[in-house]
Amino acid sequence: IKQDKEPFYNIEKDPKKFIKKYNSKYQTLYYRKKLQEVLKLIDFSLKGKKVLDIGCCGGYLSLILSKKGAIVTGIDSSKYAINAAEYNAKINKINNCQFINENFNKIELSEKYDLIIAKDVIEHIQEDEKFLKKISLLLKENGKLIITTQNSFSFNYIFEGMIRKILGQKKWIGWDSTHVRWYNFLKLQKKFEKANLKIKNYSGSY
Numbered sequence: 019i020k021q022d023k024e025p026f027y028n029i030e031k032d033p034k035k036f037i038k039k040y041n042s043k044y045q046t047l048y049y050r051k052k053l054q055e056v057l058k059l060i061d062f063s064l065k066g067k068k069v070l071d072i073g074c075c076g077g078y079l080s081l082i083l084s085k086k087g088a089i090v091t092g093i094d095s096s097k098y099a100i101n102a103a104e105y106n107a108k109i110n111k112i113n114n115c116q117f118i119n120e121n122f123n124k125i126e127l128s129e130k131y132d133l134i135i136a137k138d139v140i141e142h143i144q145e146d147e148k149f150l151k152k153i154s155l156l157l158k159e160n161g162k163l164i165i166t167t168q169n170s171f172s173f174n175y176i177f178e179g180m181i182r183k184i185l186g187q188k189k190w191i192g193w194d195s196t197h198v199r200w201y202n203f204l205k206l207q208k209k210f211e212k213a214n215l216k217i218k219n220y221s222g223s224y
Contacts (some may be wrong), residue, residue, distance in 0.1 A: 073139035077103030098154035
């Protein structure tokens with residue numbers, strides 16, 4: 019079992035090629051399922067709502083939310099991802115999205131948001147408690163936060179993790195070379211409480 023190479027979103031400079039690779043992922047069952055799980059959690063009208071999409075990559079989710087009437091700000095630390103997201107919005111004639119190339123933990127934002135989404139982001143963040151505290155400050159009262167991440171309690175992690183340890187990969191942290199840690203609901207619960215975030219529910223895809 020090989021560790022992933024450097025992810026394309028850090029090296030693909032051409033926006034057209036980036037979007038082609040990026041959109042192809044959403045044709046797979048795995049990515050379609052994850053997207054469905056996120057959209058299912060948005061059980062209210064997005065018309066006129068301010069949404070922050072952290073780690074927006076090529077803007078696939080941002081554009082879906084924009085089409086539902088949301089005013090979306092997408093942030094990503096990859097300049098190639100942001101270039102691709104802007105290109106993606108342009109070819110889809112979406113004008114209620116803005117995209118920012120910045121590290122979320124470093125950027126200063128004056129807005130407050132009705133909905134913040136961090137889809138498969140927190141496992142990339144070194145200062146994850148700072149990350150959650152900042153999100154807490156940016157949420158409006160009764161605002162909603164959706165976070166997705168890989169689960170160290172899932173069957174596929176336990177099974178594959180065991181195989182990788184047998185093969186000598188004791189420090190395996192997932193299928194992406196830029197991950198820094200694994201999570202489960204117990205670890206997240208402690209971190210959410212420190213950030214003054216109230217947990218509504220957990221769900222799993224496996």
